[in-house]
């Protein structure tokens with residue numbers, strides 16, 4: 001079966017974020033971008049399913065400006081087979097992303113859409129569910145284990161209270177949690193070879209998807225952080241502080 | 250504007266505390282959006298009891314279904330039934346707690362209603378825009394939902410639980426006939442098994458005190474020997490860092506942070522946790538934070554009200570004993 005892996009590039013979480021003066025967005029000039037951590041896990045899982053002989057081909061899709069190509073090439077170097085970049089310079093909300101993914105899905109003969117449960121920039125945790133709802137496909141979100149057997153996916157999900165294992169028919173949508181796997185690094189020679197893998201550029205128009213948004217960011221702000229308190233010398237002092245100052249205990 | 254539908258999450262008929270936080274958010278959205286009222290839907294075993302108990306909170310109409318389709322939570326039938334209830338009750342928007350099932354089902358409802366979706370909101374602005382955290386809580390966004398239909402999940406710690414009020418209305422069974430596709434739901438698969446962690450301590454998201462252990466505990470044995478007695482001395486819930494969960498010291502649903510649970514207890518005690526931003530994202534709204542770490546420069550001390558630079562294996566058991574004696578003498 002073919003697996004579609006939608007990916008998003010996000011600012012490296014290790015950089016110090018700065019807001020634009022108008023507060024409409026973060027400062028992105030010259031920052032380091034990475035493949036969204038959860039999407040990297042999705043790419044890795046697809047590769048493992050291919051290594052097991054369950055998956056025949058891994059197709060990546062992303063929507064964004066031209067330089068997202070570099071992140072897609074990274075995922076190709078990890079082991080994906082081909083990539084589709086739906087070029088769009090404007091803002092993308094999860095609804096628009098889900099409409100793009102749904103259209104790309106319909107054009108291929110995919111057995112699974114495998115993607116990160118959340119993007120570490122917007123932290124929304126909703127695109128997989130939106131895609132599944134749009135396509136009326138079964139969904140298994142927050143996966144920490146994925147098995148594929150005779151027409152079904154058996155997925156263990158991280159839920160409140162513990163773990164839940166469900167069995168859903170293919171085609172389906174699976175979103176990845178952190179504990180699913182540890183992604184491999186793309187080796188340097190593979191990065192060179194990745195540039196030769198099939199890479200298709202599409203437009204929203206070509207897919208028949210409108211650029212309309214349902215969600216608009218009005219402004220961003222940095223929350224006032226907590227102030228560091230003080231060090232206590234020992235357990236007695238800690239207890240005294242909790243009882244005396246914090247009025248706990 | 251049409252009404253807002255509250256997804257009433259409950260456990261065997263007992264409404265979750267977080268559902269009342271979601272109701273508070275719904276009330277604020279109702280006035281900011283000029284919605285006509287708040288209605289509700291509860292699904293699954295004993296959902297009738299849950300639905301009935303919401304009348305006291307002013308819901309003007311509540312639907313429930315104890316149909317076999319909803320016996321075990323599954324995204325597909327739940328999402329369809331929530332969308333069906335919204336249509337039946339004339340609600341254009343849906344609000345629910347961002348629990349694991351809320352996060353799973355509600356964006357799917359948004360797709361069914363072609364609605365704008367906002368997840369994990371922590372505030373409502375007077376102009377109807379909402380506040381939600383981004384970038385592991387380092388940024389707060391004011392976001393406008395520009396579609397006529399809207400679906401919102403609510404962070405339980407972002408809103409005080411709503412209180413009782415007047416105006417409550419009828420409770421009735423949801424008629425499933427309105428959605429022929431619900432009969433097709435078996436083709437969406439089934440639950441194979443559950444592996445639930447033992448729940449003999451307070452629930453992490455509701456607890457007054459949370460004690461969390463990190464990688465420094467070194468083994469699940471140590472985690473049990475050091476963290477469990479400390480938790481029990483305080484009557485606390487136990488949390489963990491991702492490193493502790495990944496290493497198998499603690500079950501997955503104890504993880505606190507950007508990708509785990511968000512907690513805001515009166516007292517949070519971080520034991521052998523460095524204080525990575527992704528961990529802070531899940532606990533920095535706690536009222537009082539205590540950190541025990543042997544590294545005086547650990548970032549956790551930048552958010553801690555009280556920091557104890559020490560070997561946890563020496564001081565955590567000592568703290569346990571002192572707290573036990575205080576609480577037994579009290």
Ligand SMILES: Cc1cc2nc3c(=O)[nH]c(=O)nc-3n(C[C@H](O)[C@H](O)[C@H](O)COP(=O)(O)OP(=O)(O)OC[C@H]3O[C@@H](n4cnc5c(N)ncnc54)[C@H](O)[C@@H]3O)c2cc1C
Pocket residue numbers: 013037038120462463464465489490491492493504505506507508509510520521522523524525526527528531541542543544547559560561562
């Ligand atoms: C996308 C993403 C999402 C993430 N989500 C989460 C999340 O939800 N929650 C989360 O917690 N993390 C999350 N992380 C991981 C996070 O970045 C850290 O790796 C993790 O929180 C570290 O856990 P820790 O503090 O237990 O371990 P460490 O960082 O290894 O810290 C251990 C600490 O223990 C101290 N120590 C060691 N021995 C002792 C001793 N004997 N006595 C006292 N102190 C001692 C050390 O000084 C150190 O500060 C995420 C990371 C990414 C990339």
